[in-house]
Amino acid sequence: MKTRIKNILREKPVGQPVALAGWVRTRRDTGSFSFIEINDGSCLANLQILADEKLSNYASDIKQLSTGSSVMVAGVLQKSPAKGQDVELQASQLTVIGTADPETYPLQKKRHSFEFLRELAHLRPRTNALGAVSRVRSRLSYAVHQFFQERDFVQVHTPIITTSDCEGAGEMFIVSTGQEKNKAEHFFGRSAGLTVSGQLQAEVYALALGDVYTFGPTFRAENSNTSRHLSEFWMLEPEMAFCDLQGNMAIATEMLKYLLNDAMSNCPEDMQLFDKFIEKGLLDKLRGVVEKEFAHITYSEAVDRLEKAKKDFVYPVKWGLDLQSEHERYLSEEVFQCPLIVTDYPASIKPFYMRVNDDKKTVAAMDILVPGIGEIVGGSQREERYDVLEARMIEAGIELADYAWYMDLRRYGSVPHSGFGLGFERLVQFVTGMANIREVIAFPRAPGSAPC
Missing domain, CATH: 2.40.50.140 (Nucleic acid-binding proteins)
Structure with a gap:
């Protein structure tokens, strides 16, 4: 052997x-x-x-x-x-x-640019950097399961083909045989698409089993050809019953620290390569996330800080507008100089399922921002009140009949519950220091590009 x-x-x-x-x-x-x-x-x-x-x-x-x-x-x-x-x-x-x-x-004994290697998706894992990324990604995936299994979470395999648009943004790939001529001939009996999130289905199992997580591929038909976006990517989405926003933030913080520490402990040579050749000071940055307490402010406080900043931003800052990556990085890198949790976003910029706060203007949402990348985790307490959820869905223009099953979860034994999403590629990008997200997935799919 x-x-x-x-x-x-x-x-x-x-x-x-x-x-x-x-x-x-x-x-x-x-x-x-x-x-x-x-x-x-x-x-x-x-x-x-x-x-x-x-x-x-x-x-x-x-x-x-x-x-x-x-x-x-x-x-x-x-x-x-x-x-x-x-x-x-x-x-x-x-x-x-x-x-x-x-x-x-094509791979001789010299350094090749990542742009060049992207054209050789079938050979690039043989290089030092991309091989190291693959090993670290594998270790992080293992650590994800280890973290949640140690805490008695149940893994749920949510569907890749779905009839519900979790984000309500309409950026879904439609699943079709190409033979349908009308609605009556839909393969699944109705329009279906590739999932952008397994959250709604994870809620079904959280409200039966308690604490669950789903971890698998998701898809977004967003025409964004940038270093931060992919059309196919992996999402980790835990969902916890009898859990409010505070409990949600606690488990997300604990998980992040656990995953970063695991990668540094179990992939030391690969991590040293990234620290030396990809991002100077990477290990110190990651240790900072593991060792420091996370700061916490509300969205309103964040906007106030940004409006008073002596810095020119490309995107405008105004209450009611979503925070952009430049805003998130400024707050975590320059203002607080540590990981930062921002909570209580305006309801108008967040999905229908997030719990409305008592002020009727904001929702119990949270984003975790880290230096060097901005948002790495996004989550919320879910709206468990039937009447409030119904009003939010009507306001968002969602067809209630299509989500009757989701509403039933509020009719039959509803409980406070919460969860979050972690874009796995964004985590791997943060851990390895890679500048382009296409370097941290084996076969990147993006507008105009689907190698192998």
């Missing part, structure tokens, strides 16, 4: 036989020896293979190896006299599995 390089470098079983497989990064020949560095994707580091002319295929195969070739190697691990590495593998057998033409293989 082959061993992963990550485990070899961790355990360093010097003098023991080892078998592994991977892809060639470099080959250097010296006299009757070849020094071959291979990587198997398990970690950032390569392992040096020492192959000599005593191997039967040394001249025919090994000396022809080029970057990108795949190999299987067996041998004995030994201490390395070279600087920068503790061990190397003395090969007793090296089999070439697949070759890579050096004239056409």
